[in-house]
Amino acid sequence: MEPFNIKIGFGKNEVALKILPTTEYYIVLYYDCIVGAIKLDEDGDSWEQVPDENIAKGHIPLYEPNLNSDRLDFVLCEHTINYIGEEIIAFLKENGH
Numbered sequence: 534m535e536p537f538n539i540k541i542g543f544g545k546n547e548v549a550l551k552i553l554p555t556t557e558y559y560i561v562l563y564y565d566c567i568v569g570a571i572k573l574d575e576d577g578d579s580w581e582q583v584p585d586e587n588i589a590k591g592h593i594p595l596y597e598p599n600l601n602s603d604r605l606d607f608v609l610c611e612h613t614i615n616y617i618g619e620e621i622i623a624f625l626k627e628n629g630h
Contacts, residue, residue, distance in 0.1 A: 534630065535554075535555045536551055536552060536554070536555075537551070537552050537624055537628075538550065538551055538552070538569065539552060539604065539620040539621065539624060540620075540621055541613065541616050541617060541618065543618075546605055550562060550568075550617065551565070552599075552617075552621060552624075555570075555589065557572060557583075558570045558572035558583045559571055559572065559573060559590075559617075559621055560588060560593075561606050561609065561617060562593070562596075563596050564596065565593070566593065566594050566595060566596035566597070566608060567588065567593050567594070567595050567596060567610070568588060568596045568609055569582055569583065569585065569588070569609045570582070570583035570587075570588045571583060571609070571614050571617060571618060571621075572577040572592055573618070579616030579618075580612055580614050580615050580617070581609065582609055
């Protein structure tokens with residue numbers, strides 16, 4: 534499956550993320566850097582974060598928050614993981630996957 538983009542609300546702002554699907558999980562990119570990866574749990578009921586050491590990063594750098602930039606200090610937490618997961622499911626349904 535090809536990479537795709539989603540948008541999620543983050544505080545008062547909207548954040549654009551690129552999703553790189555793999556066979557095991559979805560890598561979440563913010564400004565072309567890896568924020569983390571998420572997958573459905575074994576029951577398929579909820580989303581969970583993949584430990585960073587289990588992510589096949591290839592040549593993609595890890596995201597490092599920069600408080601002096603114009604970007605939001607985006608982090609994965611339980612709420613954003615579930616929100617991203619919902620957007621992934623919506624994208625897949627809309628595109629016949």
